[in-house]
């Protein structure tokens with residue numbers, strides 16, 4: 027155990043590999059991957075993103091949140107000896123021996139401009155903005171490509187029926203990485219249609235709870251102003267007392 | 278590592294500890310350790326990275342000279358500009374707009390939409406981004422957004438919770454607007470079509486969070502920020518407000534008194550562009566990628582403190598620079614995701630922190646600094662942590678308890694993002710606990726503002742994580758996305774009102790850099806450090822040792 031005054035140093039030491047880049051001398055196991063066709067030996071167990079950085083790539087594109095939320099690090103790869111083309115997010119996927127990979131930093135996909143206030147949930151809103159949705163061939167390539175395991179084909183099918191609620195639910199975890207669109211033989215931009223469906227569903231099919239609307243009115247009418255103004259002027263000693271005396275609702 | 282035998286994604290020795298956790302779960306179900314008294318909190322906080330010895334120094338120059346800041350932040354304030362006064366011509370604008378918004382997270386995107394709503398023509402607005410529009414901390418918010426909208430809750434309660442959590446250092450007049458606008462913001466999100474979690478009767482699902490006395494956390498599964506930002510961004514795009522990507526601001530321009538524009542740098546082609554603007558909103562987010570005190574971080578790739586550095590150089594006042602928020606539950610295993618966030622909502626829904634003996638040792642929903650400190654104590658003072666194959670210490674977060682308390686299927690339904698992240702590395706959080714340790718999460722302090730986002734510098738507004746004051750020295754969960762939405766909106770409205778008074782364009786200059794360099798020299802700062810840093814560098818050490826600059 028570290029001395030009390032050295033705890034921070036001990037913590038920093040244990041985090042070194044994530045914070046300052048990986049040092050070769052700490053590595054026991056190596057594998058071979060191919061980045062844009064060139065061979066690199068990299069420490070086993072890294073993510074694709076970490077492995078590219080280890081190899082000397084400093085990202086400008088293809089790196090955003092580094093945690094699987096933003097869809098920037100879209101990657102396509104093949105494993106040596108396997109004909110299948112696979113897809114992944116570089117920040118969330120471990121490298122494998124013999125991985126041949128490239129990234130797709132940008133998807134040129136069509137999106138419509140609309141005024142959400144002038145639409146109604148249903149088939150019409152989808153067809154006016156994205157008539158091409160009917161071209162879906164039902165081939166399932168999108169679903170296979172989706173790194174979020176979303177049933178893309180199914181949400182497109184829901185869209186074709188005008189079921190925006192189902193389309194919204196099924197597509198909710200979409201990080202808009204563009205892989206479905208890249209793989210689609212019908213040249214659709216599925217994730218943009220899903221965005222529209224979710225907004226239609228959120229706006230028109232789930233009304234705002236009455237108590238929330240009520241509270242907004244109460245605030246606008248100044249109901250809480252006196253109490254808040256008093257708190258703003260209250261001394262810290264007094265605030266401390268009020269704070270300690272709060273009753274706490276069980277989570 | 279290959280000698281280790283893995284069972285369900287964990288090495289055998291860790292599996293033994295997990296067995297203890299799994300076998301004691303039923304008897305822990307109805308037990309929760311008591312919340313700490315104020316005195317107990319003060320005691321454990323001594324172990325917090327903010328208060329543990331070292332790590333900070335007094336800022337050597339500028340408006341906040343003498344204030345304490347983490348060394349990593351002070352290093353950037355005490356660094357030389359990337360461009361020097363006479364090196365380039367900044368007088369000819371490539372873009373001339375009324376409003377420049379810097380940074381397209383929740384704060385910046387909301388600001389642009391509301392400026393447009395308040396009457397600024399879309400073509401008179403420009404939003405610039407360092408990365409893609411949306412590659413931001415905002416998109417990663419998992420847990421939720423606070424709003425005191427239920428009948429048994431109130432804005433003043435929200436105020437008390439926040440100011441107590443902030444150790445009574447919050448700027449009260451700014452905090453007041455945060456809590457007052459919150460219910461309206463929920464309504465606005467719904468009007469735009471955001472899918473906020475609902476109960477069967479259509480009321481919002483509202484959970485508690487660390488330091489909240491009422492359940493007021495509104496979430497969109499564990500993709501709250503993703504949903505909020507993609508909806509607002511969609512609205513932004515529908516309005517065709519112009520935006521640029523991969524063109525970070527590397528310096529603000531002034532006419533000597535007020536901000537008049539900015540210098541953009543094209544990260545790919547290496548040339549610069551000049552923006553002339555009458556009003557500027559700085560919304561560049563936080564600084565997790567500075568890895569304060571060597572901690573890993575939850576933050577996105579571009580969280581490098583740029584906004585604070587740029588504003589400070591033109592004389593903007595900062596506040597609360599001495600504290601940093603560490604989130605108690607960053608992933609400590611597996612290696613690939615160290616530091617990434619495990620949302621506080623896991624604890625709101627029953628996941629307990631446990632030590633290596635499977636004991637619940639702390640109230641799960643203390644304010645973040647207290648909770649994080651108690652984890653450090655358990656691992657590094659009491660020696661009750663679990664040591665990973667890479668030498669990290671961590672404690673268990675008993676995620677399967679969530680299903681025991683809320684029913685089977687809860688995890689996949691409420692935490693699809695978390696479940697997926699661990700599943701990708703062969704771990705099942707429904708069956709086994711996860712190992713956690715504090716991670717660098719949030720920039721508490723920042724550029725000081727008034728309740729409309731205005732700074733002490735004319736022409737400059739700030740909104741979101743780059744600002745300081747509303748959270749004081751510690752922010753509660755769910756108050757930051759709220760902060761971005763409330764003060765993004767307010768700064769958008771405020772700049773629009775200002776623009777209606779028809780201010781003139783000002784001279785474009787970087788003369789203020791000469792002054793700053795003079796101050797640096799006077800303070801005796803001899804260094805090759807330059808700032809802003811724009812992006813961190815994680816390239817392998819062996820490659821870096823052989824870099825040459827010949828092309």
Ligand SMILES: Cc1cc2nc3c(=O)[nH]c(=O)nc-3n(C[C@H](O)[C@H](O)[C@H](O)COP(=O)(O)OP(=O)(O)OC[C@H]3O[C@@H](n4cnc5c(N)ncnc54)[C@H](O)[C@@H]3O)c2cc1C
Pocket residue numbers: 379380381382383384385405406407408409411412413414415416417418419420421422423501502524525526527560561562563575576577579580581583584618718719740741742743754755756757758759761809
């Ligand atoms: C993993 C995670 C989970 C979180 N969970 C929650 C939660 O549940 N609830 C909550 O309330 N808060 C949460 N937070 C905090 C909250 O998400 C952020 O504090 C908030 O979204 C910050 O928003 P922002 O708009 O200020 O900054 P950001 O969203 O970070 O946006 C800033 C943008 O500015 C860009 N930028 C930076 N520098 C420059 C430059 N020089 N020029 C141009 N552009 C620049 C950045 O690239 C970025 O796109 C979480 C944060 C993280 C990291």
Ligand code: SF4
Pocket residue numbers: 168171172173174175176178199200201202203204205206207216217
């Ligand atoms: S639905 Fe398409 S854009 Fe969305 S995550 Fe899946 S592949 Fe990516």
Ligand code: SF4
Pocket residue numbers: 161162163164165166167168169178179182206209210211212213214216
């Ligand atoms: S890839 Fe295109 S055509 Fe095939 S199922 Fe998906 S949307 Fe339809």
Ligand code: FES
Pocket residue numbers: 088089090091092093094095096097098099100115116117118
């Ligand atoms: S970098 Fe955001 S998903 Fe990978």
